[in-house]
Amino acid sequence: MNFLVPVILIGVLLIISFLLILAEKLIGSGGEKIIKLNDDKIIPVTGNNTVLNTLSEHKIFIPSACGGKATCGLCKFKLIDGGEPKPTELPFLSKQELKDGIRLSCQVKVSDNMKIEIPKELLNAKEYKTKVIHIEDLTHDIKLVRFQLIEPNEMIFKPGQYAQLKVPGLDIIRAYSIASHPKETSQIELIIRQVPKGLATTFVHKALEVGDKIILTGPYGDFYLQEESEREMICIAGGSGKAPIRSILYFLRDQGMPRKVRYFFGAVTKKDLYYTEEFKELSKEFPNFEYIPALSAPDPNDDWDGEVGLITEVVDRHTADLTESEAYLCGSPGMIHACIKVLEKHKIRQENVFFDPFS
Ligand SMILES: Cc1cc2nc3c(=O)[nH]c(=O)nc-3n(C[C@H](O)[C@H](O)[C@H](O)COP(=O)(O)OP(=O)(O)OC[C@H]3O[C@@H](n4cnc5c(N)ncnc54)[C@H](O)[C@@H]3O)c2cc1C
Ligand code: FES
Structure with missing residues (x-):
């Protein structure tokens, strides 16, 4: 009699496992679903992967700098008539975005038919x-x-x-x-x-x-040069934040530097500076362009006669009214946040501030 108990138990477990697999196939991962994208494209989906990975399998690439760990907040999309966001999404979504059905595509699984929207530029x-x-x-x-x-x-x-x-x-x-x-x-x-x-x-x-x-x-990314604008520009970068500003300046150089540009670059000591000669040459060629590198803690051996201080202090010292200016900021979120405060003190308009936090 006793030897029958384990046999019965194993049998029951096998039946439960079979039912669970069947249920998952019917309800969850296995069934055929569709994503309707931008009211236009139909994407057939099997499995219940995330929206981010599903779109990527179909060669549609949503930004995902953290690779799906819900730490970058870049992978936003609009879910039409979707459910409630997960707690992991909330820190990245403003009140307006929550109202508009914006979600993080790395956190939402395709568990049913879906209607979604992404900006058209992302299709490029x-x-x-x-x-x-x-x-x-x-x-x-x-x-x-x-x-x-x-x-x-x-x-x-x-x-x-x-x-x-x-x-x-x-x-x-x-x-x-x-x-x-x-x-x-x-x-x-x-x-x-x-x-x-x-x-x-x-x-x-x-x-x-x-x-x-x-x-x-x-x-x-939506951090890029506003090509149609003629406003004076103030660019501020620290560390590797020089990268996008370099691309922007190359573009303006080819157009004959039609706008007045002041470029502040913050480093700690002289050994953290780079492309100094390149930008000095640019300022010699174009009087419209001014390059202002600043060191926050120059080494005594640096022989530095340029600007000294935190980049916020240097920007503050060199800046007058910014009501008609445009600002481009790149670097750590802390630096960007502090610089925006300084720009606001000089009356920059919020809609004319563009920034890319390297977080
Ligand atoms: C839109 C965008 C553009 C970017 N452009 C550039 C660029 O042009 N050049 C560039 O060098 N980086 C850039 N970054 C940052 C880059 O994406 C990575 O975050 C960075 O290179 C660190 O990656 P990692 O894998 O080496 O560090 P991880 O392994 O991700 O992080 C290791 C540790 O370092 C911390 N950490 C992560 N990033 C930084 C940081 N930047 N400074 C200090 N601590 C950090 C993390 O919190 C973690 O504790 C950009 C980020 C964004 C969102
Ligand atoms: S990929 Fe970074 S939050 Fe989604």
Whole structure:
């Protein structure tokens, strides 16, 4: 009699397992579903992967700098008639976005038919096979990396936008602003600062070599030069934040620098400065352009006769009324936040402030 008990138990467990698999197939992951995108494209879906991964499988690339960990907040999309956001999404969604049904695509699974919207520009983002053709030390902790685009062989981007780099071997993706000229569509340059113990930046600084094959996606982002504007510009960057501003300045240089531009760059000591000569030359060529590098804590051996102080203090000292100006800011979220306060003190209009926090 006793030996029958385990047999019965195993039998019951097998039946429960079978029923669970069947239920999942019918209700959850297995069934055929569709995503209707922008009221136009129908995407058939099997499985219940996230919206981010499902779209990526169909070559639609939503920005995802944290690779789906709900820490970058970049992967937003609009879910029409969707459910409640998860707690992981809430820190990234404003009240208005919550009202509008904006969600994080890495946190929402395709468990049923869905109607969604994404900005049309995102449909231009592609996956690129590339080859590293140049690596250069710009400072002790910043490298320039140039990629030859192989397939597709050109990327059309706006000056200021960013690309995403997939780190081979590790399942991670990171965002990097495009530092090169937008007219150079077959090669992309990125400026990458080593973050201590950072996964992607340690790979780039310690392992990446010329000849390596790397996957990039892009272009992404709504931080780019407002080409139709004629306003005076104030650009502020720190560390690797120079990347998108460089692309913007290359673009303006080709047009004969039609707008007055003042560019503040914040570093700690002289060894953190780079492209100084390049920007000094630009200011000699175009009186409309002024380059103001500033050191927050120059080394006694730096022999520095330029601006000294936090970048916020330097901007404050050099700035008059900004009512008719436009600002472009790039760097750490802390730096950007502090600089916006200074710009507001000088009466900049909120709608004329553009920024890309490298978070
Ligand atoms: C739109 C956008 C554009 C960007 N453009 C550039 C660019 O042009 N050049 C560039 O170098 N970076 C840029 N970044 C930052 C970049 O995407 C990575 O976050 C950064 O390189 C760190 O990646 P990691 O994998 O090495 O570090 P992780 O492994 O992700 O992080 C390791 C640790 O470092 C902390 N950390 C992460 N990022 C930073 C940081 N920037 N500074 C200090 N601590 C950090 C993390 O909180 C974590 O504790 C950009 C980010 C965004 C969102
Ligand atoms: S991919 Fe970063 S929050 Fe979704």
